[in-house]
Amino acid sequence: MGTDLHELLRSLRVWDVADLPTFDPAAAPADPLALFTTWFAQAVAAGQVEPHTMSLATADEEGLPDVRTVMLHGADTSGWSFASHAGSGKGRQLAARPYAALGFYWPAQARQVRVRGPVTAAPSAESQADLHARSTGALAAALTGRQSEVLSSLEELARESQAAWERAQLEPDAPVPSWTLYRLRPDTVEFFQGDAARRHVRLVYRRTEEEGRTQGWAKQLLWP
Numbered sequence: 267m268g269t270d271l272h273e274l275l276r277s278l279r280v281w282d283v284a285d286l287p288t289f290d291p292a293a294a295p296a297d298p299l300a301l302f303t304t305w306f307a308q309a310v311a312a313g314q315v316e317p318h319t320m321s322l323a324t325a326d327e328e329g330l331p332d333v334r335t336v337m338l339h340g341a342d343t344s345g346w347s348f349a350s351h352a353g354s355g356k357g358r359q360l361a362a363r364p365y366a367a368l369g370f371y372w373p374a375q376a377r378q379v380r381v382r383g384p385v386t387a388a389p390s391a392e393s394q395a396d397l398h399a400r401s402t403g404a405l406a407a408a409l410t411g412r413q414s415e416v417l418s419s420l421e422e423l424a425r426e427s428q429a430a431w432e433r434a435q436l437e438p439d440a441p442v443p444s445w446t447l448y449r450l451r452p453d454t455v456e457f458f459q460g461d462a463a464r465r466h467v468r469l470v471y472r473r474t475e476e477e478g479r480t481q482g483w484a485k486q487l488l489w490p
């Protein structure tokens with residue numbers, strides 16, 4: 267007997283969490299980084315599972331979209347950062363079109379954050395330092411390499427992964443030349459607070475930057 271997908275879908279709800287937070291956009295800070303940092307800490311405090319994972323959308327040479335999950339490595343005045351292999355699908359797409367979007371969804375608080383902007387690759391030394399500050403597993407995964415190439419068998423992966431784990435344990439500073447820290451410097455950052463009555467609040471920050479002048483942000487509400 268098969269699962270009735272449509273029945274299952276109709277049985278599920280969103281914005282059904284007791285005590286959803288309210289969001290007053292009039293009290294929002296001038297800079298989206300400050301609001302992101304607050305919302306991130308609140309997601310952690312609310313017990314949101316893996317709040318540091320995000321969807322990373324890129325486009326290929328033809329402009330066709332792609333998306334996958336990656337980890338957030340940091341967010342500061344230089345941008346939101348993540349890391350991957352330069353030779354992976356996303357790495358090649360970012361080389362061809364250095365622009366991306368990030369999507370966070372924190373259902374524990376019915377919150378979504380969207381970030382769009384140009385992406386730059388950090389210098390190699392910085393990428394390696396970022397990798398070596400992470401776990402042995404992260405280094406082993408990076409050392410396994412060949413991300414997004416066709417794999418001939420799971421046995422081959424098991425062999426390569428075992429060797430990578432052994433090297434990562436023996437050599438915690440082993441270099442992984444293709445490993446790259448990317449920074450997305452936002453043009454826009456949008457915050458969405460879900461509401462049980464569907465009066466969702468959307469606040470978008472757009473960067474206002476003029477040649478030689480101090481940068482700032484303009485804020486606007488959007489219809490949900």
Ligand SMILES: Cc1cc2nc3c(=O)[nH]c(=O)nc-3n(C[C@H](O)[C@H](O)[C@H](O)COP(=O)(O)O)c2cc1C
Nearest residue numbers: 319334335336337349350351354355356357413414
């Ligand atoms: C929770 C989670 C976290 C992930 N974090 C990363 C990451 O930080 N970097 C990365 O390269 N891949 C990460 N991946 C794997 C990617 O989703 C993806 O499979 C891989 O990067 C290859 O994507 P590509 O072919 O588009 O380059 C993660 C996957 C999941 C499910």
